[in-house]
Amino acid sequence: xxxxxxxxxxxxxANDEMIAFKDEGEQDEKIQENAFTERDLADLxxxxxxxxxxxxxxxxxxxxxxxxxxxxxxxxxHREHLEHLxxxxxxxxxxxxxxxxxxxxxxxxxxxxxHPNGQVSPSANxxxxxxxxxxxxxxxxxxxxxxxHFNPSTSHLTSDMSQKTGVHxxxxxxxxxxxxxxxxxxxxxxxxxxWQSQPVYPLSSCGFRQPYSSSLTSNSSYSRFxxxxxxxxxxxxxxxxxxxxxxxxxxxxEQFDIKPHPESKRDRESKKPVIKKPLNAFMLYxxxxxxxxxxxxxxxxxxxxxxxxxxxxxxxxREEQAKYYELARKERQLHMQLYPSWSARDNYGKxxxxxxxxxxxxxxxxxxxxxx
DNA sequence: AATCCTTTGAAGGGA
DNA sequence: TCCCTTCAAAGGATT
Numbered sequence: 001x002x003x004x005x006x007x008x009x010x011x012x013x014a015n016d017e018m019i020a021f022k023d024e025g026e027q028d029e030k031i032q033e034n035a036f037t038e039r040d041l042a043d044l045x046x047x048x049x050x051x052x053x054x055x056x057x058x059x060x061x062x063x064x065x066x067x068x069x070x071x072x073x074x075x076x077x078h079r080e081h082l083e084h085l086x087x088x089x090x091x092x093x094x095x096x097x098x099x100x101x102x103x104x105x106x107x108x109x110x111x112x113x114x115h116p117n118g119q120v121s122p123s124a125n126x127x128x129x130x131x132x133x134x135x136x137x138x139x140x141x142x143x144x145x146x147x148x149h150f151n152p153s154t155s156h157l158t159s160d161m162s163q164k165t166g167v168h169x170x171x172x173x174x175x176x177x178x179x180x181x182x183x184x185x186x187x188x189x190x191x192x193x194x195w196q197s198q199p200v201y202p203l204s205s206c207g208f209r210q211p212y213s214s215s216l217t218s219n220s221s222y223s224r225f226x227x228x229x230x231x232x233x234x235x236x237x238x239x240x241x242x243x244x245x246x247x248x249x250x251x252x253x254e255q256f257d258i259k260p261h262p263e264s265k266r267d268r269e270s271k272k273p274v275i276k277k278p279l280n281a282f283m284l285y286x287x288x289x290x291x292x293x294x295x296x297x298x299x300x301x302x303x304x305x306x307x308x309x310x311x312x313x314x315x316x317x318r319e320e321q322a323k324y325y326e327l328a329r330k331e332r333q334l335h336m337q338l339y340p341s342w343s344a345r346d347n348y349g350k351x352x353x354x355x356x357x358x359x360x361x362x363x364x365x366x367x368x369x370x371x372x
Numbered sequence: 373a374a375t376c377c378t379t380t381g382a383a384g385g386g387a
Numbered sequence: 388t389c390c391c392t393t394c395a396a397a398g399g400a401t402t
Contacts, residue, residue, distance in 0.1 A: 285380090287397085311379090345385085351394070
């Protein structure tokens with residue numbers, strides 16, 4: 001069980017996450033890893049025969065002008081919105097949040113305060129945080145997990161009891177303030193503001209898919225989520241903000257179809273939305289950095305991209321990793337508060353995996369990555 | 373259509 | 388306490 005009550009507030013459960021650093025601490029090792037990370041792209045590409053054939057004539061130039069323009073428009077559009085974020089940004093986070101460079105997705109970005117020489121890399125040191133409507137917590141991405149918990153009148157949020165463990169879960173913050181949305185907030189949330197989907201990076205210029213078009217109307221965007229947990233009487237969550245953590249068990253969000261069609265009771269039950277696991281630090285890092293890797297190395301295969309990201313993750317400094325651990329900790333914290341009875345075990349068996357020889361896989365992996 | 377691949381970290385269960 | 392398994396995201400590849 002996470003140590004939720006270790007320090008109260010945002011200090012909850014921080015220590016355990018830092019344990020992961022112990023094996024990666026040496027600074028010289030970091031330098032070496034940083035050195036080979038420059039080569040990892042070429043290494044992986046060379047290992048991918050098909051990819052290398054495609055990209056042998058150097059990397060195609062990444063067209064960013066459109067993206068930058070969208071970014072500028074987005075920032076202008078939401079400048080006023082962001083001005084209100086100071087109200088909900090905690091002191092230790094002060095000054096860390098700023099507008100996301102990703103257009104069409106309302107990230108708050110965490111510029112890296114630890115970057116050497118004060119240099120800020122284009123995107124490597126920014127952490128995507130879902131932007132919230134006025135008066136909402138930066139981690140609002142996890143708030144509307146369920147209608148019940150999102151209801152401002154749900155007073156039990158401040159202190160909930162886990163139905164399974166009986167562990168008393170204290171609220172580090174007055175979450176009711178986070179849940180409270182401005183009246184009419186549903187209609188005020190534009191498609192460009194809403195985080196109705198997974199984080200989407202504007203990578204159309206480099207061929208990365210954009211599963212959710214920014215041109216979608218609010219209704220069309222929200223229509224991906226239609227379960228009673230998140231939908232109001234009109235087929236929408238009372239807040240109008242569905243969350244990516246809730247997806248129909250029948251498939252991915254983008255595959256979800258709310259069209260009413262005859263279904264058996266069994267089918268309906270089988271399509272109950274699944275409360276997904278909160279993302280860990282590395283997953284958050286991957287979500288942010290995937291687009292950058294794709295743009296840099298023109299790779300699309302996630303397995304190869306994840307290999308690169310895994311190595312880059314290890315190349316990060318402790319401070320850089322700490323940002324993601326902190327975000328992940330807050331995500332878990334909110335997830336636990338919103339779903340006290342949820343267990344990671346609940347989703348076991350949702351994926352049917354084939355058994356494979358792990359040792360054989362490991363040896364193969366070692367060989368393929370032996371390029372440093 | 374379903375699953376695999378590939379990464380790290382969290383969580384849970386069994387020994 | 389340790390070890391193992393599963394899942395979380397992603398999308399092309401494979402079955």
